[in-house]
Amino acid sequence: TVLVVDFGAQYAQLIARRVRECHVYSEIVPSTMPVAEMLAKRPKAIILSGGPASVYAEGAPAAPEGLFETGVPTFGICYGFQEMARVLGGQVAHTGISEYGRTQLTVGREGVLLSGLPATQSVWMSHGDSVVAAPQGFQVTGWTPDTPVAVMEAPDRGLYGVQFHPEVLHSDHGQAVLKHFLDAAGCRPSWTMLNIVEDAVDAVRAQVGPRGRAICGLSGGVDSAVAAAIVQRAIGDRLTCVFVDHGLLRKGEAEQVERDFVAATGVRLRVVDAAERFLKALSGVTDPEEKRKIIGREFIRVFEDEQRAIMADGPVDFLVQGTLYPDVVESGGGTGAANIKSHHNVGGLPDDLRFSLVEPLRTLFKDEVRRAGEELGLPPAMVWRQPFPGPGLGIRIVGEVTADRLSILREADAIAREELSRAGLDREIWQCPVVLLADVRSVGVQGDGRTYGHPVVLRPVSSEDAMTADWSRVPYDVLARISTRITNEVREINRVVLDVTSKPPGTIEWE
Ligand code: XMP
Numbered sequence: 001t002v003l004v005v006d007f008g009a010q011y012a013q014l015i016a017r018r019v020r021e022c023h024v025y026s027e028i029v030p031s032t033m034p035v036a037e038m039l040a041k042r043p044k045a046i047i048l049s050g051g052p053a054s055v056y057a058e059g060a061p062a063a064p065e066g067l068f069e070t071g072v073p074t075f076g077i078c079y080g081f082q083e084m085a086r087v088l089g090g091q092v093a094h095t096g097i098s099e100y101g102r103t104q105l106t107v108g109r110e111g112v113l114l115s116g117l118p119a120t121q122s123v124w125m126s127h128g129d130s131v132v133a134a135p136q137g138f139q140v141t142g143w144t145p146d147t148p149v150a151v152m153e154a155p156d157r158g159l160y161g162v163q164f165h166p167e168v169l170h171s172d173h174g175q176a177v178l179k180h181f182l183d184a185a186g187c188r189p190s191w192t193m194l195n196i197v198e199d200a201v202d203a204v205r206a207q208v209g210p211r212g213r214a215i216c217g218l219s220g221g222v223d224s225a226v227a228a229a230i231v232q233r234a235i236g237d238r239l240t241c242v243f244v245d246h247g248l249l250r251k252g253e254a255e256q257v258e259r260d261f262v263a264a265t266g267v268r269l270r271v272v273d274a275a276e277r278f279l280k281a282l283s284g285v286t287d288p289e290e291k292r293k294i295i296g297r298e299f300i301r302v303f304e305d306e307q308r309a310i311m312a313d314g315p316v317d318f319l320v321q322g323t324l325y326p327d328v329v330e331s332g333g334g335t336g337a338a339n340i341k342s343h344h345n346v347g348g349l350p351d352d353l354r355f356s357l358v359e360p361l362r363t364l365f366k367d368e369v370r371r372a373g374e375e376l377g378l379p380p381a382m383v384w385r386q387p388f389p390g391p392g393l394g395i396r397i398v399g400e401v402t403a404d405r406l407s408i409l410r411e412a413d414a415i416a417r418e419e420l421s422r423a424g425l426d427r428e429i430w431q432c433p434v435v436l437l438a439d440v441r442s443v444g445v446q447g448d449g450r451t452y453g454h455p456v457v458l459r460p461v462s463s464e465d466a467m468t469a470d471w472s473r474v475p476y477d478v479l480a481r482i483s484t485r486i487t488n489e490v491r492e493i494n495r496v497v498l499d500v501t502s503k504p505p506g507t508i509e510w511e
Helices: 012-021 035-040 079-087 174-184 193-208 222-238 253-265 275-282 288-311 325-330 366-375 403-422 476-489
Strands: 002-006 026-030 045-048 074-077 091-093 099-107 120-127 130-133 139-144 147-154 159-162 214-218 239-245 268-273 318-320 356-358 434-437 442-446 449-458 493-498
Touching: 002 012, 012 026, 012 174, 012 325, 045 079, 045 174, 074 079, 079 091, 079 130, 079 147, 079 159, 099 147, 130 147, 159 174, 193 222, 193 356, 193 366, 214 222, 214 288, 222 239, 222 253, 222 318, 222 366, 239 253, 239 288, 253 268, 268 288, 275 288, 403 434, 403 449, 403 476, 442 493, 449 476, 476 493
Parallel strands: 002 026, 002 045, 045 074, 074 159, 214 239, 214 318, 239 268, 318 356, 449 493
Antiparallel strands: 091 130, 099 120, 099 139, 139 147, 147 159, 434 449, 442 449
16 A cells, blocks of 8 residues: 555645556545554555645644654655655745746756656646755755755655656656656555456455345446446345436436346346336426436435335345545545435435445546446446436426427437547547527428427536536537537437536536
8 A cells, every 4th residue: 555645735636546557556644644543554655745835834734743754665745745855854945936837857866766767857846835955865866947956865765755746747757756666665566457356346245244235226327337346246146236217317328227237247136117207206397406306305215115125035234335535535534424425326315224335436536447347347338438417317408307308308419429429539528418408499490391499508528527627629520410410310409509618607517
């Protein structure tokens, strides 16, 4: 394990991911964690993240007592580097010169971190303070025009630091610098997908025990699918999956779960076709939050019915959840039910379900979950599925949700997805809601007849985390193909419009 000590940077998760890209397992811990607790995790190496503050500012997060005397190889980045310099007797000064963005690093002497790298290279900086003198016993191996000490190391003590951010892609050789540190620390690249999956399966087996039974709600999304596949490997038919088909999924998605996923994993699945029930409950409803509430409520009811039916065969003590590492980190790394997000599994499961949670993805990032899914042999369309809201197409019809409207939207959405995939844009686009403006009609002309149809909105966005987003600059010819095909193939639609609003002010979904 490599510990990434989080000094409050938005970069800690990125650092942890980059370490894992070197096939070394990493875990994020808060900078307030006492050193003894860190050592109890038996780290092979410690990395100190950047942080927003000046090391001399009041209330600035300090390195925990004794952090640099553990004998564990330690690498400070940005704030972590300055903190290392400060504690060990170097000099950190507010020089009045800030560096933000790309700058040129000059390699003075190769040392360990910069070994074999070009004599000058682009690195990405973001700091106000600078280390102006390295602590005694450190060699300065790199600098920039404004930073006299940009890279320092004391290999005999296993201590290293850089002012720049090796974890961001704008630092040309950042990944190599990180790799050099990990190699020097003796971290072996053993964190492979095969091991990850095997470890997860073993852990579930240990948790559930030889007789325990578990249930898992499948949503059609990648997280619940991968979590279920892992648990199935661990306990076989003692896992029952429940797929509540609320009739609001996109074209082909229900089949993916019922047929392809089951074929790939051998999961024992109960399918509930609840489309009619959901439609009935949604009848006459146009308010988005009202729709969400109804869908969530109905989902829980159906799930509880199923749960009772499964319990009739014997007790079930475990509930499988597809909780990911970012959720765990963001909620303070705690354990247990407090981490269930309200939108998990559509509406969120009720509090009074007295289950222990099985969360086999708790240590994984989204991209790792996808690769684990590939390793487990899940259908690619499922593994690479873009984010899709739990309430599904129910919140992509502006106006009342009806069966006819759903089938219109399903066709239009399928065309848009197909053309975006064909153009190779799947990885570039975060997601592309297709929204049916069901209560709007406009005049068109098709063949020699006048039409009075509905518009659909294309909402392709690029994003890192869905918190902010920008509209994607999809090439005009791709947009043209989508528009032509939708208006030709979906009779009720006579206009295709493009949403060019960023988030904020717009949200990604229209409802
Ligand atoms: P917004 O529209 O808020 O969406 O910019 C941000 C991300 O969340 C998804 N989303 C939902 N997911 N239940 C979900 O499970 C919901 O009610 C819901 N609403 C929005 C949306 O698709 C986007 O990825």
